[in-house]
Amino acid sequence: MNWITNFVRPKLQAIVGKKEVPDNLWETCNVCGQMLLKRELEKNLFVCKSCDNHFRISAKQRLDLILNPDYSLIDTPEIKIDPLKFKDKKKYSERIKAYQKKCNQHDTILLASGFINQNNVIVAVFDFNFMGGSMGMAAGEAIVKAADCALEKNCPLIIISASGGARMQEGILALMQMPRTIIAIKSLEKKRLPYVSILTDPTTGGVSASFAMLGDIIIAEKGAIIGFAGSRVIEETIKEKLPQNFQKSDYLKEKGMVDIVVHRKNLKISLEKIIRHLSSNLE
Numbered sequence: 001m002n003w004i005t006n007f008v009r010p011k012l013q014a015i016v017g018k019k020e021v022p023d024n025l026w027e028t029c030n031v032c033g034q035m036l037l038k039r040e041l042e043k044n045l046f047v048c049k050s051c052d053n054h055f056r057i058s059a060k061q062r063l064d065l066i067l068n069p070d071y072s073l074i075d076t077p078e079i080k081i082d083p084l085k086f087k088d089k090k091k092y093s094e095r096i097k098a099y100q101k102k103c104n105q106h107d108t109i110l111l112a113s114g115f116i117n118q119n120n121v122i123v124a125v126f127d128f129n130f131m132g133g134s135m136g137m138a139a140g141e142a143i144v145k146a147a148d149c150a151l152e153k154n155c156p157l158i159i160i161s162a163s164g165g166a167r168m169q170e171g172i173l174a175l176m177q178m179p180r181t182i183i184a185i186k187s188l189e190k191k192r193l194p195y196v197s198i199l200t201d202p203t204t205g206g207v208s209a210s211f212a213m214l215g216d217i218i219i220a221e222k223g224a225i226i227g228f229a230g231s232r233v234i235e236e237t238i239k240e241k242l243p244q245n246f247q248k249s250d251y252l253k254e255k256g257m258v259d260i261v262v263h264r265k266n267l268k269i270s271l272e273k274i275i276r277h278l279s280s281n282l283e
């Protein structure tokens, strides 16, 4: 602080009547290093205009991206927080509360009911900002509820994953969500309701090893990392160098693990076509 910032600037601001310019107007692309104006980045659906890198976005931004604006959020079930009384550097219960405050949501998954143009859908979407999108009991319950809502409304289910895997603070209770969510997804088959899985950056661990890979159609967002274990762990285990694009969405498409790789700007239109096609024989 000096005479200019303490005295001259407030005086000038008082005269001009302008608010201080926020210093967080810019975002740096972590792939090409380009400085991007946040407003422009948002207009471009959070995709770098220089290198096409798809930035990670929140669950709310995902819903806004694919659904018509009049969608409604569905409450996710309440669960008993921290049954194992887990503690590392911080108590798990405190950690959860901090994330709830930061992300303004109950846990990592947001549920919504809405329309993609004319098509009614239920959407469950992970928020990677909430504890790395880790799947614990709350996420498991949310997926089960999402499947129930799709059954009730007789409409397709879309799950958008962005997750580091099972939530270690919940131990075996988190791992149990893998079979639970699979059973929930499988219940849609009886009514022949379509289930579309969208894998975004990153989709790994227990999420990729359960419902995320069971979509009737599996869409991967461009450039997303999708896998089970991290590539460094695999390299150290098999003592081999992995290909450069290993675990990237295009590589998975090439190997038949996903059906299509979609650019974010085409996601809604692609989903509409898929949902319309898959729903054509629904009663």
Ligand SMILES: [Zn+2]
Pocket: 029, 030, 031, 032, 033, 034, 048, 049, 050, 051, 052, 053
């Ligand atoms: Zn870039």
